[in-house]
Amino acid sequence: MIVVSGVTGRLGMKAARDALRAGGSALDAVEAGIRQVELNAQDHSVGLGGYPNILGEVQLDAGIMDGSNRAVGAVAALRGFAHPISVARQVMIRLPHVFLVGAGAERFAAEIAAERSDLLTPEAKQAWLDRLNQYAGVRPEELPTHPDLVTLVWRALNERQRGGTIDFLALDAAGNLCAGVSTSGCAWKYPGRVGDSPICGAGYYADNRGGAAACTGVGEVAIRAGTARTVSLLLQLGYSVAEAGARAMQDLALPGAGRGSIDLLVLDPQGHAAGFATDPGQFLVITPEMDEPEERERVTVSAPPNSREYE
Numbered sequence: 001m002i003v004v005s006g007v008t009g010r011l012g013m014k015a016a017r018d019a020l021r022a023g024g025s026a027l028d029a030v031e032a033g034i035r036q037v038e039l040n041a042q043d044h045s046v047g048l049g050g051y052p053n054i055l056g057e058v059q060l061d062a063g064i065m066d067g068s069n070r071a072v073g074a075v076a077a078l079r080g081f082a083h084p085i086s087v088a089r090q091v092m093i094r095l096p097h098v099f100l101v102g103a104g105a106e107r108f109a110a111e112i113a114a115e116r117s118d119l120l121t122p123e124a125k126q127a128w129l130d131r132l133n134q135y136a137g138v139r140p141e142e143l144p145t146h147p148d149l150v151t152l153v154w155r156a157l158n159e160r161q162r163g164g165t166i167d168f169l170a171l172d173a174a175g176n177l178c179a180g181v182s183t184s185g186c187a188w189k190y191p192g193r194v195g196d197s198p199i200c201g202a203g204y205y206a207d208n209r210g211g212a213a214a215c216t217g218v219g220e221v222a223i224r225a226g227t228a229r230t231v232s233l234l235l236q237l238g239y240s241v242a243e244a245g246a247r248a249m250q251d252l253a254l255p256g257a258g259r260g261s262i263d264l265l266v267l268d269p270q271g272h273a274a275g276f277a278t279d280p281g282q283f284l285v286i287t288p289e290m291d292e293p294e295e296r297e298r299v300t301v302s303a304p305p306n307s308r309e310y311e
């Protein structure tokens with residue numbers, strides 16, 4: 001049994017471990033861990049306190065996958081609810097669908113009495129106002145009828161932005177894998193923009209026959225490359241976690257893909273974990289026997305050629 005997350009998952013690692021200790025499934029562990037991160041108002045890339053889109057709305061994306069049967073639940077552009085990862089899991093459980101977006105996702109969340117939340121904290125709101133003023137050159141009251149949000153989004157994105165987002169992978173006592181991701185997405189994004197986090201095969205994938213993987217970073221790149229599914233299939237074909245992750249990272253060399261900055265986590269059914277990133281960094285692991293999560297180094301794979309940063 002093991003849980004793996006990015007470093008911003010530190011405050012959810014013990015909740016995830018405790019779920020496994022209590023006999024819970026890998027899905028329970030992933031959901032429990034991510035829920036803690038979604039409540040952290042200081043993390044501006046996930047849940048409460050997440051930076052909003054260009055209109056000042058916090059739109060959340062999340063997805064979760066069960067490696068035992070490849071069941072999936074996902075939501076995107078969800079506003080006003082505290083735990084998109086739990087709403088995503090309920091999509092998996094209660095509906096004949098795998099993915100809800102926007103108004104439909106919000107209606108479903110209300111119908112299942114999911115916890116509501118005013119996600120735009122004063123700090124995040126001020127950061128948005130500063131961004132509009134300094135970079136986009138527009139006042140908030142002009143936005144509802146502004147004819148050219150495209151230009152405003154490009155202006156707002158005018159410096160390098162590391163992706164945030166939280167990803168968890170888990171392997172439970174029954175040998176089942178789970179992958180889950182939750183995010184407020186790219187700060188100052190065009191309304192309705194969806195990244196890789198809720199897209200099965202891009203931001204996350206879990207399959208007991210091969211392994212689990214999840215991505216954080218510039219989601220447009222992971223969507224185009226189908227990164228998480230690539231890793232899982234390579235594992236199924238017999239590659240090690242080190243080989244599968246490295247090959248998937250190399251596959252991110254997409255012409256014109258924006259900056260190809262992606263962090264990747266990989267876990268196989270034997271509990272072998274690995275982390276990869278386009279810049280140096282760490283990831284976390286914890287097992288039921290451990291008191292504290294252990295920090296491990298990610299393998300650095302340089303930014304792909306032909307990529308460029310936001311400018």
Ligand code: GLY
Nearest residue numbers: 185186195217219
């Ligand atoms: N990887 C998160 C996003 O692009 O929204």
